[in-house]
Amino acid sequence: MTVATWTSDTAPLQGLGLMRLTDDGWGDDDRDPARLVRAAVDAGVSVLDTAEMYGNEEVVGRALGGCRQDVTLCSKFGVYWGPSGRMDDWSVRADPATVRSAIDGSLRRLGVDHLDLYYLHHRSEETPIEETVAAMAELHRAGKIGALGLSNVTLDDIRRAHAVHPIAAVQLEWSLAQRSVETLLPTLADLGIALVAYSPLGHGSLTHSAGNPLGQALADIAAREGATRGQIALAWVHHRARRVAGAVVPLPGTTSITHLHANIAAARIELSGSDVAALEDAARQLGDR
Template sequence: MTDATPWTRDIPPIQGLGLMRLKDDGWGDSDRDPAVLVRTAVDAGVTLLDTAEMYGNEALVGRALGSHRDQVTLCSKFGVYWGESGRFDGWSVRADPHTVHTAIDGTLERLGVDHLDVYYLHHRSEETPIEETVAAMAELKQAGKIRHLGLSNVTVDDIRRAHAIHPIAVVQQQWSLAHREAESFLPTLAELDIALIAHSPLGHGSLTGSDDTPLVHSLARIASNRGMTTGQIALAWVHHRGNDAAATVVPLPGTSSISHLRANIDAAQLVLDSSEIEQLDAGSQIVP
């Protein structure tokens, strides 16, 4: 089964917007109003919006999206569930066909839409073979509930096995100066024409200046010379490496702040020179 339509509405966006931290208490706040955040992103061309059932804010994302639905590539994820008492007693993965079919209906209802552009398996399952999960996700596509299939937090072997059942459009993995494991995925993704959505490009905040490491010192030095923040330099590095990759790469920084969103957009336009790239690569202590 093939799909000739692109996974985005036009060309891949230069950057996505992760909405994990979007909260209801932001309404009316000049820097955190959810609807203004989405409108600012869309106006700037950041049209890939990412959430998940696990985040507990799909209804809020739907309200923030408002009339912009047809202007964005809307993505959500299923399969990861908190324990009964919340986040403090761990989480589990459910990726069986029944969960696939029930989860999508809840997601669509909460978002207030009739389909998703990309639906991800949020995390690989140790219990359900990925072939069974993907076969059920393909049924959602046949029913018109999703346009494209995605995987997150998986292995290269998972990707190949899944893709043999139904074409996978995108894979979401963490990629930053602090976590470069996703680079080993790139040859397979390029071979199979799968895009990489690089989440947490700021290393979950570890690259924004709070950690006292040689890498952060390098970031701070370059940022000072450029008149930028360390986070912007870290994000610009992911854009640089993504542009050099054979596979399509879309960085996905997450924020609920309009000012941070604008800073991230500025970082996407920053071109690092070879000396700066060498310093950052050396500081990451991982050979590409």
């Protein structure tokens, strides 16, 4: 499915992050990977997002089954784990040779002949982004990818990359707990680049009350709406996304069909102006601590 034409009017309402999808769920009513993908497609969630770094592209490929034509399939390259196994032991490789080898590996593992959207997973301190994007553009011309994306990059990176080849989407964190991306939104809109907002639940930190002002504000609104704290946090991202000039696709991640449906329902929650003000004021208090 095409990505290059995403606008504020045509962008998907929401995507599905598959970082934690594993083989463990097969046969489980709530966590079977194929059932999860089918449930997402049936509910209108068509953007499926994974990455080479996640180590689960083969699982995603098997989960796709007959749904390939119904989804916008996205993956990322460039971040590689170190030998220690620690979460802080990773490095970035974004040179042209890595670009060419990484896409072939992802296509093989996913069992597809092309990706709809292919991201550089993280900016490189060693390879100029112009070289990386030029190599990605070769993949586009070869029909291996439909559109180019960037993740975890700076405003300067975005401008320089877009000058080499149109960038369709930039994936950055956006949540009540992390709002720095908002300074980039005018530029993304000007360039016609969609924002794919990952971790809209603050890496899970917003799904439970932590005894702080933001947790309490989320809990209070959730109780009144008959929702969960996570749904209110996600509803805030949807609320803000509807009020910016460019295209925004929130990307909550889950391996549970139950949580998938809860996330979809969150997009329909209408927050009042006073709700939004209370949440943002509580987030600022938390940040001031």
